[in-house]
Amino acid sequence: MTAPETAPETAPGARPEAPGRLLELRDVAVTYRSTAGDVPAVRGVSLELAEGEALGIAGESGSGKSTLAMAVLRLLPRSARVGGEILLGGEDVLTMTWGRLRAVRWASASVVFQGAQHALNPVRRVGAQIAEPLLVHGLADPAGARTRVAELLEQVGLPAWRARSHPHELSGGQRQRVMIAMALACSPRLIIADEPTTALDVMIQAQVLALIRSLIADRGIGLVMISHDLSVLAATCDRLAVMYAGRVVETGPSREVFTGARHPYGRALAGAFPTVGDRASRLAPRGLGGDPPDPARLPGGCSFHPRCPEALPSCSWREVELWPAGGGSARTSGGPAVAHTAACVHVLPDPEAMPGPGGGAADPVARPAKESA
Amino acid sequence: MSLLEARDLHVEFASRGRRARAVDGVDLTVGEGEIVALVGESGCGKTTLARTLLGLERPASGTVRYGGAPLAYSTRALKAYRREVQLVPQDPTGSLNPRHTVYEAVAEGPRIHGLPGERERVASALSRAGLRPPERFFPLYPHELSGGQRQRVVIAGALALDPGVLVADEPVASLDASVRGEILALLLRLRAELGLSALVVTHDLGLAWNIADRVAVMYLGRIVESGPVEQVLSAPSHPYTQALLSVLPESPAPVVLGGEPPDPTRIPGGCRFHPRCQVLAGGLAAGAGVDGRCRSQPPAILPAAAGSRVACHFAEASRAPA
Amino acid sequence: MSEATARRRGALARFWRDYRAQRAGLYGAAILAAAVLAALVTPLVTDPAGLDVTRATGEKMAPPSPEFPLGTDESGRSILLTILWGSRVSLLIGFLSALLSMVIGTVVGITAGHFRGWPSAVLMRITDWFLVLPSLVLALVLAAILGGGTSTIVLAIGVTSWASTARLIRAQTLAVEARPYVERSRVLGGGHWHVMTRHVLPNVAPLVLANTTLTVASAIVTESTLAFLGADSGQASWGSMLRGSYDWGAVTSGAWWYVLPPGLCIVAVVLAFTLCGRALEAVLNPRLRGVS
Numbered sequence: 001m002t003a004p005e006t007a008p009e010t011a012p013g014a015r016p017e018a019p020g021r022l023l024e025l026r027d028v029a030v031t032y033r034s035t036a037g038d039v040p041a042v043r044g045v046s047l048e049l050a051e052g053e054a055l056g057i058a059g060e061s062g063s064g065k066s067t068l069a070m071a072v073l074r075l076l077p078r079s080a081r082v083g084g085e086i087l088l089g090g091e092d093v094l095t096m097t098w099g100r101l102r103a104v105r106w107a108s109a110s111v112v113f114q115g116a117q118h119a120l121n122p123v124r125r126v127g128a129q130i131a132e133p134l135l136v137h138g139l140a141d142p143a144g145a146r147t148r149v150a151e152l153l154e155q156v157g158l159p160a161w162r163a164r165s166h167p168h169e170l171s172g173g174q175r176q177r178v179m180i181a182m183a184l185a186c187s188p189r190l191i192i193a194d195e196p197t198t199a200l201d202v203m204i205q206a207q208v209l210a211l212i213r214s215l216i217a218d219r220g221i222g223l224v225m226i227s228h229d230l231s232v233l234a235a236t237c238d239r240l241a242v243m244y245a246g247r248v249v250e251t252g253p254s255r256e257v258f259t260g261a262r263h264p265y266g267r268a269l270a271g272a273f274p275t276v277g278d279r280a281s282r283l284a285p286r287g288l289g290g291d292p293p294d295p296a297r298l299p300g301g302c303s304f305h306p307r308c309p310e311a312l313p314s315c316s317w318r319e320v321e322l323w324p325a326g327g328g329s330a331r332t333s334g335g336p337a338v339a340h341t342a343a344c345v346h347v348l349p350d351p352e353a354m355p356g357p358g359g360g361a362a363d364p365v366a367r368p369a370k371e372s373a
Numbered sequence: 374m375s376l377l378e379a380r381d382l383h384v385e386f387a388s389r390g391r392r393a394r395a396v397d398g399v400d401l402t403v404g405e406g407e408i409v410a411l412v413g414e415s416g417c418g419k420t421t422l423a424r425t426l427l428g429l430e431r432p433a434s435g436t437v438r439y440g441g442a443p444l445a446y447s448t449r450a451l452k453a454y455r456r457e458v459q460l461v462p463q464d465p466t467g468s469l470n471p472r473h474t475v476y477e478a479v480a481e482g483p484r485i486h487g488l489p490g491e492r493e494r495v496a497s498a499l500s501r502a503g504l505r506p507p508e509r510f511f512p513l514y515p516h517e518l519s520g521g522q523r524q525r526v527v528i529a530g531a532l533a534l535d536p537g538v539l540v541a542d543e544p545v546a547s548l549d550a551s552v553r554g555e556i557l558a559l560l561l562r563l564r565a566e567l568g569l570s571a572l573v574v575t576h577d578l579g580l581a582w583n584i585a586d587r588v589a590v591m592y593l594g595r596i597v598e599s600g601p602v603e604q605v606l607s608a609p610s611h612p613y614t615q616a617l618l619s620v621l622p623e624s625p626a627p628v629v630l631g632g633e634p635p636d637p638t639r640i641p642g643g644c645r646f647h648p649r650c651q652v653l654a655g656g657l658a659a660g661a662g663v664d665g666r667c668r669s670q671p672p673a674i675l676p677a678a679a680g681s682r683v684a685c686h687f688a689e690a691s692r693a694p695a
Numbered sequence: 696m697s698e699a700t701a702r703r704r705g706a707l708a709r710f711w712r713d714y715r716a717q718r719a720g721l722y723g724a725a726i727l728a729a730a731v732l733a734a735l736v737t738p739l740v741t742d743p744a745g746l747d748v749t750r751a752t753g754e755k756m757a758p759p760s761p762e763f764p765l766g767t768d769e770s771g772r773s774i775l776l777t778i779l780w781g782s783r784v785s786l787l788i789g790f791l792s793a794l795l796s797m798v799i800g801t802v803v804g805i806t807a808g809h810f811r812g813w814p815s816a817v818l819m820r821i822t823d824w825f826l827v828l829p830s831l832v833l834a835l836v837l838a839a840i841l842g843g844g845t846s847t848i849v850l851a852i853g854v855t856s857w858a859s860t861a862r863l864i865r866a867q868t869l870a871v872e873a874r875p876y877v878e879r880s881r882v883l884g885g886g887h888w889h890v891m892t893r894h895v896l897p898n899v900a901p902l903v904l905a906n907t908t909l910t911v912a913s914a915i916v917t918e919s920t921l922a923f924l925g926a927d928s929g930q931a932s933w934g935s936m937l938r939g940s941y942d943w944g945a946v947t948s949g950a951w952w953y954v955l956p957p958g959l960c961i962v963a964v965v966l967a968f969t970l971c972g973r974a975l976e977a978v979l980n981p982r983l984r985g986v987s
Contacts, residue, residue, distance in 0.1 A: 210627070268551050
């Protein structure tokens with residue numbers, strides 16, 4: 001069903017693994033087919049994640065951030081068509097057989113969904129639900145699973161006797177911990193957390209974030225965390241990618257993107273959640289005019305230009321690729337440096353001196369507004 | 374001066390056979406043209422307090438006052454009260470009947486109260502809420518609007534009654550990050566242009582910093598600290614406020630309180646915060662010689678007066694000698 | 696507002712498009728249209744004199760012939776003619792008693808759902824009482840006490856069949872009342888009447904419509920049963936025809952033309968109403984599809 005648009009050149013599964021590279025997205029595009037026509041949700045996203053690294057994907061509703069995350073484990077509905085390559089440990093997820101995919105889900109990558117109260121089965125004890133993937137994948141016998149469940153609950157800061165509780169007996173924060181314990185059950189190398197703290201109070205949010213941070217640090221798990229709150233991501237992740245209308249419009253080290261975003265949208269998102277004590281935001285809430293775009297009717301050119309306070313006339317017909325935006329820093333795990341890039345005309349060396357539509361063939365930066373990935 | 378006021382308000386529920394004291398002695402005022410933020414975790418009673426101020430819940434004891442007069446609970450008195458105190462709900466999508474157009478949704482209040490000049494009223498309310506030109510929005514249904522526009526329609530519906538106070542319950546919690554600032558700016562503009570007061574109920578301290586003049590921090594049915602926003606949020610006195618501020622993502626040294634927000638059916642004796650209090654646990658309270666009182670003697674209910682107040686034995690003890 | 700009417704028309708067109716996708720519903724609607732048309736046209740093209748026992752022209756219990764396409768009954772009346780005139784009585788009683796039942800059920804359901812506390816408790820106990828009572832027996836007793844006549848039968852069926860509707864409407868009312876827009880309406884100053892008529896009723900109306908269609912079907916069956924058991928309206932209906940065929944031993948004497956036509960008519964019309972009701976339910980029920 002999710003046959004890729006472009007077949008990979010090499011055989012699936014046999015790709016030599018890049019050292020330490022856990023997840024690699026290459027020009028991923030997701031299109032939903034609907035009666036009203038094709039709706040592009042993700043339009044050519046390339047990202048990578050090393051082991052032990054935390055990547056935050058920020059964006060608001062309709063930006064394609066959740067679609068992108070679900071695409072990694074092929075958890076999208078049938079109407080979705082996925083293009084590009086999604087390499088998980090060097091293996092293309094899009095060309096995997098169902099059996100292999102089932103093994104990969106949970107065992108090498110698992111998801112913490114938003115809304116823990118709905119993702120847990122209300123009539124089963126949480127211990128049984130945590131043990132389920134272990135038993136399904138044959139990683140433990142029932143007795144072994146029980147010990148493992150107790151171990152997992154302890155790791156997420158819950159007493160072992162909580163395994164006998166039903167979901168309704170737990171508070172919101174405890175349920176979210178159970179969700180994390182479930183995700184950890186098969187010792188995955190990658191965890192995808194979709195708004196893991198959105199429904200939680202600040203205090204519980206702090207507890208859950210601290211838990212997630214310690215898990216990454218202790219076990220070298222790779223984390224992809226999705227949120228609309230840039231400040232939460234900046235506090236948890238090493239790197240950030242800001243998505244708008246299905247594209248990454250800015251990437252870079254967390255602190256740099258959060259405090260010195262170069263894309264106007266990145267700045268707006270960073271300013272939406274003010275720092276308490278910051279005089280500039282006192283009695284001056286900052287927002288953007290207009291509304292997030294409808295993926296079915298994206299504006300031409302840079303899709304942000306109708307809301308952009310700094311748009312140039314050329315923005316209405318020209319879309320800019322990610323381009324070095326200065327700064328950047330060494331990766332926390334000692335790997336290669338992380339570049340700070342932004343897809344905005346203002347980070348180009350000379351914003352005005354760009355070729356017109358159709359004339360950008362020789363230029364690596366500007367390209368025609370519509371691309372077919 | 375004080376427009377909307379709660380005096381020694383208590384609200385109780387029956388919860389699984391037990392008595393839950395959701396609001397347990399609250400004094401609070403919202404002055405004319407003032408924006409007050411009521412901050413706390415879920416389950417602290419802030420939403421119940423807001424609903425009681427709207428006349429949706431009846432207090433077990435204490436009074437709600439508007440313009441100095443106590444609120445009566447007869448059908449007629451409540452209906453008259455509704456023209457003065459209006460709600461901006463948390464979820465604009467659910468708060469609009471999917472079968473009603475924007476015009477019908479905004480005209481609902483004026484129709485109920487039989488106000489004259491319905492069409493002009495709706496048009497002016499919509500444009501004051503930032504939906505211009507209003508006529509373009511008249512025939513649209515909620516599903517044809519974005520989240521921010523829906524919240525503006527709900528606000529316009531409240532404005533159509535020319536209220537004196539808006540009670541906003543997490544007004545931007547369900548909105549997109551980039552739209553949030555616009556809605557908050559709208560509340561500030563309504564205050565500047567119409568002199569509208571507001572009580573903003575939220576768990577988000579950044580929101581209080583963004584728009585409020587005064588902030589009241591609520592814990593387990595009581596206000597534990599109140600005062601001007603700059604003062605309370607820059608130099609918090611109550612250990613709970615300090616902890617709340619310390620766990621904001623930007624803060625350098627988070628104090629993560631153990632446990633979950635406690636249960637209003639089992640309010641601890643003494644200071645209600647003492648089982649989770651980091652100052653008491655860290656021995657500072659004992660150093661100041663107040664630890665016994667923390668465990669046995671509840672701090673007095675904070676009066677609704679202006680200025681910075683805190684309901685904490687330790688804060689008082691450390692303030693007194695200075 | 697003309698835009699509003701245009702939108703209503705658009706909504707209607709969308710409804711028809713969704714309904715057309717329900718094939719069974721279309722068949723049901725076609726059968727119904729034919730039955731209603733026949734009932735309406737009958738007085739214009741036939742003479743009711745043929746129903747009069749004294750003026751019947753045919754032989755007794757004659758099999759189908761060119762003159763009497765469906766044969767005759769024990770008094771020499773044309774079965775076809777009786778079927779046509781009987782359809783008027785059966786359909787009328789079916790519609791009216793379903794209407795009565797729906798009005799009672801909707802009023803009780805919305806009231807019980809809107810007012811919590813003791814009014815709701817009292818209404819629901821009454822509903823439960825009607826639910827567990829053998830309604831056919833109750834209807835028989837009612838019809839016997841009130842005496843014959845169409846209105847009596849309508850009353851007897853309507854008063855005994857509303858309970859399940861009331862339960863359904865109450866459940867839906869509770870769901871609507873929990874929506875934030877009802878609270879918003881209350882904060883705007885809306886009283887009970889306002890909330891019930893402006894918010895609850897329009898939201899339960901589709902359910903009421905679908906349910907009415909199903910209730911018509913069961914009302915027609917009940918009418919036939921009552922008529923078969925002897926409580927008829929005094930006019931020939933499909934049920935009273937079955938009664939007549941039974942009284943005259945039509946089955947044992949092999950007079951199939953007396954038994955089958957009314958029986959098949961009942962089956963066809965009831966089936967048609969059920970198909971339409973199910974299709975309406977599928978199209979309109981907010982629980983079966985998202986509220987747009």
